[in-house]
Amino acid sequence: MPPGYVDHKEAIQKRLRRVEGQVRGIQRMVDEDRYCINVLEQVSAATRALQSVALELLDDHLAHCVTDAVIEGGDVATAKLHEASAAIGRLVRS
Numbered sequence: 001m002p003p004g005y006v007d008h009k010e011a012i013q014k015r016l017r018r019v020e021g022q023v024r025g026i027q028r029m030v031d032e033d034r035y036c037i038n039v040l041e042q043v044s045a046a047t048r049a050l051q052s053v054a055l056e057l058l059d060d061h062l063a064h065c066v067t068d069a070v071i072e073g074g075d076v077a078t079a080k081l082h083e084a085s086a087a088i089g090r091l092v093r094s
Contacts, residue, residue: 004064058091
């Protein structure tokens with residue numbers, strides 16, 4: 001079964017490349033001894049961007065993988081629900 005995000009994989013990759021650029025920018029800021037608060041602001045922006053991607057992936061997972069498993073029922077459904085719950089927990093703690 002393909003992942004739930006397969007239909008907009010390119011858009012997700014584009015967003016991840018943007019985050020990668022943000023992280024490289026943060027590295028340059030540290031190399032250039034930029035003011036701590038400015039670096040922290042950029043770290044916060046990159047973190048929010050990654051969280052946004054994570055939420056989109058989670059939404060896709062719930063809408064496709066978990067929904068399909070619930071329709072199938074049984075142990076598969078239970079496993080997918082536990083897996084999704086654990087992923088949500090990790091996102092909340094991050």
